[in-house]
Amino acid sequence: MLRKLPALDVEGPPLSDPRQWQLKVDGMVERPRAYSIQELRELEPAEATMPFVCVEGWDMWVKWKGVKLRRILDDVKPLPGACWLTFYAYSEYTDSLFIDDARDERTMLVYGYEDGDLPAENGGPLRLVVPFKLAYKSVKWLQRISFTDAEELGYWETRGYPPEAGIPEETKMKYSIR
Numbered sequence: 001m002l003r004k005l006p007a008l009d010v011e012g013p014p015l016s017d018p019r020q021w022q023l024k025v026d027g028m029v030e031r032p033r034a035y036s037i038q039e040l041r042e043l044e045p046a047e048a049t050m051p052f053v054c055v056e057g058w059d060m061w062v063k064w065k066g067v068k069l070r071r072i073l074d075d076v077k078p079l080p081g082a083c084w085l086t087f088y089a090y091s092e093y094t095d096s097l098f099i100d101d102a103r104d105e106r107t108m109l110v111y112g113y114e115d116g117d118l119p120a121e122n123g124g125p126l127r128l129v130v131p132f133k134l135a136y137k138s139v140k141w142l143q144r145i146s147f148t149d150a151e152e153l154g155y156w157e158t159r160g161y162p163p164e165a166g167i168p169e170e171t172k173m174k175y176s177i178r
C-alpha cells in the first residue's frame, strides 16, 4: 500500500468546473491548439508508478495515469528554435522544461492517480509530472503550455530554487533514477 500523496502548493485548487477545463498549447509551434480533458483521455493512455521527490525532504512512489507529453509535441509541432516550454497553472504558479526533458518517455500530463481520477488537491483535473526532477517542476492545475526560445524561470526558481531541479544523488540511488 502506497502512502497518501501530501497536498503541497501555494494557491490551492481552483473552483472552476473540471468539465470546462482546457489545456492551451501555444507559442513557437506550427499548430497551436487547445485540448479538453475528454480529448486528452481519448489519446493513448500511459500508466506508470514513478518516484516523486519534493525539495522539502519527502519522496515516495506514485502511480499516475495520463498521456506522454511527447504525444502533444507530435500534435503541435514545435518550430525550429523552440527549445523551452513554460507550464502555467491557473494561478501565478509556473515552471519550465528544456525540450529534451519534455520529450523524455517519463514526462507525463496526468489526469489519474492510484486507479481513480487525479484529486483536485493534487492538481486535478490536469497536472504535469516530471519524475526525474524535483517536484516543483510538476505543475498542478495545468492550463497552458507555451513554447519559447529562452528559459523562463518558474515560481520557486525566481525565489531561489535551482532551475535544473536536480534530485539529490542519494535519492536518485534509492529509486534508481537515471
Ligand SMILES: Nc1nc2c(c(=O)[nH]1)N[C@H]1C(S)=C(S)[C@@H](COP(=O)(O)O)O[C@H]1N2
Residues within 6 Å of the ligand: 005, 006, 007, 008, 009, 010, 011, 053, 054, 055, 089, 091, 093, 121, 122, 123, 135, 136, 137, 138, 139, 140, 141
Ligand atoms: N500549481 C502549483 N503546482 C505545484 C505547486 C504549487 O504550489 N502550485 N507546488 C509544487 C511542489 S513544491 C510540490 S512538492 C508538488 C506537490 O504535489 P502534491 O500536492 O500533489 O503532493 O506540486 C508542485 N506543483
Ligand SMILES: [Mo]
Residues within 6 Å of the ligand: 008, 053, 054, 055, 056, 135, 136
Ligand atoms: Mo515541493
